[in-house]
Amino acid sequence: MTETTIFRNESTKPISSKTANIFGFLLPGIVLITLLLVWSLISFTNLFPTYAFPSPLAVLKSFTEEIIAGRLLNDIVASLWRVSVGFVLSALLGIPFGLWLGQHINARRAFVPMLNFFRFLSPLAWIPFAILWFHIGDKPAIFLIFMASFFPLALATMSAVATIPNIYFSVAKDYDIKGFSLITKVVFPAVLPQIITSLRVSCGIAWVIIVAAEMVGCQDGLGYGIWEARNGLRLDAAVCYMIVIGLLGMIIDRLLNQLTKLPNIRWGYER
Amino acid sequence: MKDKIIKSQLVLENVSHNYGAVTVLNNLNLVVNSGEVLVLVGPSGCGKTTLLNLLSGHIKPSSGIIKREGIILTVYQQDGLFPWLTVVENISLGFSKLMNDAEREAELKELIELIHLNGFEQYYPHQLSGGMKQRVEIARVLAGDSDILLMDEPFSALDYQTRLRMRFELIRILKQKQRTVVFVTHDIEEATQLADRILVLTNRPTTISCELTIKSPRPRNHSDPSVINAITTILQEMKL
Numbered sequence: 360m361t362e363t364t365i366f367r368n369e370s371t372k373p374i375s376s377k378t379a380n381i382f383g384f385l386l387p388g389i390v391l392i393t394l395l396l397v398w399s400l401i402s403f404t405n406l407f408p409t410y411a412f413p414s415p416l417a418v419l420k421s422f423t424e425e426i427i428a429g430r431l432l433n434d435i436v437a438s439l440w441r442v443s444v445g446f447v448l449s450a451l452l453g454i455p456f457g458l459w460l461g462q463h464i465n466a467r468r469a470f471v472p473m474l475n476f477f478r479f480l481s482p483l484a485w486i487p488f489a490i491l492w493f494h495i496g497d498k499p500a501i502f503l504i505f506m507a508s509f510f511p512l513a514l515a516t517m518s519a520v521a522t523i524p525n526i527y528f529s530v531a532k533d534y535d536i537k538g539f540s541l542i543t544k545v546v547f548p549a550v551l552p553q554i555i556t557s558l559r560v561s562c563g564i565a566w567v568i569i570v571a572a573e574m575v576g577c578q579d580g581l582g583y584g585i586w587e588a589r590n591g592l593r594l595d596a597a598v599c600y601m602i603v604i605g606l607l608g609m610i611i612d613r614l615l616n617q618l619t620k621l622p623n624i625r626w627g628y629e630r
Numbered sequence: 631m632k633d634k635i636i637k638s639q640l641v642l643e644n645v646s647h648n649y650g651a652v653t654v655l656n657n658l659n660l661v662v663n664s665g666e667v668l669v670l671v672g673p674s675g676c677g678k679t680t681l682l683n684l685l686s687g688h689i690k691p692s693s694g695i696i697k698r699e700g701i702i703l704t705v706y707q708q709d710g711l712f713p714w715l716t717v718v719e720n721i722s723l724g725f726s727k728l729m730n731d732a733e734r735e736a737e738l739k740e741l742i743e744l745i746h747l748n749g750f751e752q753y754y755p756h757q758l759s760g761g762m763k764q765r766v767e768i769a770r771v772l773a774g775d776s777d778i779l780l781m782d783e784p785f786s787a788l789d790y791q792t793r794l795r796m797r798f799e800l801i802r803i804l805k806q807k808q809r810t811v812v813f814v815t816h817d818i819e820e821a822t823q824l825a826d827r828i829l830v831l832t833n834r835p836t837t838i839s840c841e842l843t844i845k846s847p848r849p850r851n852h853s854d855p856s857v858i859n860a861i862t863t864i865l866q867e868m869k870l
Contacts, residue, residue, distance in 0.1 A: 529688060530710055533703055534723045534774065548714040626713035626756040 413595035418602075421595040430584070435603065438569050438581040441497055445504025446565045453512035454554060458546060460513070461520020471517075474510055482507035483571050495576030503572040508561040515557035519550035552619070552627020559615045566608045581607075631737050631772055631807070638664040638700040638777040638810040640685060645694030646835075647680060654680045655691070656835035662778070667804070667811040669821040671864060672831030678814045681836065682780050685812060700777030700810070705767045708787040711755040717766050718742075718751045724774030741769040744803060761792040765799065772807050781813040785820065797823050801848045818868075822860040823850050830867050840867045 395415060401407070402414035409417075425431040460466050482503050489499035523546065531537070531545045573582030581604050588597035619628055640662035647655040654677040662668050672678055683689045684696060686704050703724070704710075711720045721741055725734055742748055745765040755763055764784055771779055785793045797820060804811065815821055821828050828842040842863060846856040 524709060526706055526709055527712065529704070530706070530712065530723075532688065533686070536723075545712070548712070551714070622754060623714045626754055629756050 410592055411594065413598055417595040418598045421593070422599045425584075425596065425599060430579075431599075431603065434579050434581050434584050434600070435607065437497075437577075437579040437583075438573065438604075439607070441500045441572070441580065442504055442562075442565050442569055444497070445501040446508055446562055448501070449505045449509035449512055449561070449565075450558065453509045454516050457513040457516025458520060458542060458550070460517040461550075462542075462546065467517065471514075474514055477506075478510040478514060482568055486571070486575055489572075490575050493576075495578075497577075499575045500569070500572040500577055500580070500582075503575070504565045504568050507568045508565045511564065512557055512561045515560070516550065516554055519553035519557070520546060522553075523549045548623065552624050555615065555618050555624065558618075559612055562611060562615060563608065566604070566611060570604070631741065632775055632777070633806070634808050635665055635777045635810055636700065638662075639697055640699075640702075640778055640810070640812070641695075641697040642684070643695040643697070645684065645691045645696060647677075647684060647689075647692045653835040655684070656837055658694075658837065660829070660838070662810060662812055663827075664810055665808060666826040667813060667824055669813045669815060669825035669828045670831055671815060671818060671821045671828055672836065673833055673868070674816055676831050676833050677836040678816075678831065679782060681831075682782050682812070682814055686780050701775055702778045702780060703771040703774045703776040704780040704782060705764070705771055705784045707783045708760070708763070710767050711763055711770075713755050716752050716754055717747060717758070720755070720766055721769045721773050724770045724772070724776075726775060737773065741773055744772075744806065745769045745799075759792070760788045761796055764788065764796060768800070768803060772803070772809075776809060778810045778812065781811060783815055784813075786815065786817065793817075793820070798849050800824065818861055818864050819852055819857075821864070822857045823852060824848070828860065828864065830864055840864075 399415055402409075402412050406412070413421075422431075460470060485503055485506050486499075489502045493499040493502055527545055527549055528541075531541055536544055569580065570582035570585055573580040574586055577583045581600050584600040585597050588594065588600065618624065640660075642658050642660040645655055645658045645660075646653065658681075670678055670681065680689070682704065684691055685698075686702055687696075687698065712723075715723075718738055721738060722734065725737070729737075738751075742751060745768060747762060747765060747769075750758065750762065755766070758766070767784070785796045788796060801824065813821075813824060822844065825842075825844055828844070829838050830840045830842075831837070832839045840863070842860055844850075844856050844860055846854060850857050
């Protein structure tokens with residue numbers, strides 16, 4: 360009689376992409392459901408008064424109310440507009456400024472201390488000035504979002520330029536790439552992967568700022584929605600705005616992350 | 631792209647170079663003959679890269695005269711390709727702006743075939759192997775109408791077998807597209823298989839300690855007597 364031994368080595372079995380996909384949905388799903396359960400449990404035990412701790416059901420109800428009234432959609436559009444304008448402005452000014460700083464040592468010497476100073480100044484500190492300078496409407500909010508994202512973006516671009524390997528400049532010299540085309544054909548593409556990373560970071564900051572920015576002089580927007588809900592002691596509505604802000608932030612980041620998949624940028628993430 | 635050298639002159643006369651207090655090159659005299667493959671061999675840190683930078687004009691010597699004629703382009707050790715450009719776009723950097731689209735197309739096709747990278751035209755450098763990348767670099771300097779190629783340890787970052795294969799690739803390519811080549815390496819075997827003439831350099835400050843001419847035809851097997859003789863001479867010269 361022969362003895363047969365069957366080796367089972369399940370740990371080395373490769374995880375198929377299908378299984379990975381299922382886990383990709385399943386695991387965060389479990390966390391989400393657990394979170395909802397804990398939330399329901401706390402509100403069920405009345406640990407806090409109802410007005411201070413809205414139940415998931417109350418939030419769902421105010422969700423439908425806000426959607427039917429059309430306020431939510433209006434607020435989403437208003438906030439996205441402000442963040443887009445503020446963020447695009449800071450990118451349009453911050454990235455070229457960073458590229459310029461990265462290439463000129465004396466400009467760095469002159470500007471970096473000032474940039475660092477403003478970077479550590481919370482954008483919220485500008486609120487009184489935003490009101491006095493820009494009064495009401497979109498402008499003060501856009502100004503605050505700009506102040507929040509401009510400095511980190513300029514500084515990150517600048518340090519990215521400093522890390523460009525010297526060999527690219529030697530090659531550029533060999534093939535007579537100089538002046539403005541050195542910036543567009545070598546410097547900018549060389550730092551683009553890092554710029555996209557810092558765009559994601561600073562866009563996150565800009566999006567976080569809206570709650571505070573819309574405190575000032577706005578009559579709509581997701582941040583304004585939270586303040587209004589607080590004033591009316593409607594924390595259920597506040598939570599519903601918080602959820603929308605978080606979800607939209609995730610979606611924006613996902614969209615920016617798509618840029619990293621472009622073939623002429625992908626190299627920056629594969630080393 | 632040229633098939634032959636139009637003009638080529640590269641002469642160093644009494645060239646010295648120092649970085650601060652450190653003298654890297656001391657009173658060096660060197661004539662690179664048109665059409666030859668000149669290989670510079672020396673211990674690491676002996677100033678080979680400085681010498682190449684002087685030849686290419688990237689740096690200016692502290693004293694002495696460098697005479698250059700012809701277009702000089704460098705093949706770098708590694709990472710010389712722009713990672714944000716495809717194979718074809720990298721090679722096209724070399725093309726003259728005066729060329730029309732049809733000429734570019736035709737030359738690109740010829741170069742891609744020459745370096746055996748058909749099918750990889752739209753790949754990015756990070757998607758290629760080390761040997762492929764170096765072949766693209768060679769294609770780029772050929773596209774650039776170069777007369778003189780400076781090669782800065784172009785195969786030293788490759789694995790051993792690829793390195794051996796690339797020697798024969800280079801010889802094959804140079805047979806079709808003749809160039810004056812200054813090739814820097816620390817690999818003595820590589821030097822003897824490629825060179826018409828070998829200069830052995832000393833440690834800093836760099837001077838030429840010995841000159842060898844190898845006349846046997848390429849490609850040379852590494853068991854070729856001329857290769858073995860040259861290796862022995864160089865090893866003795868370097869006291870190894």
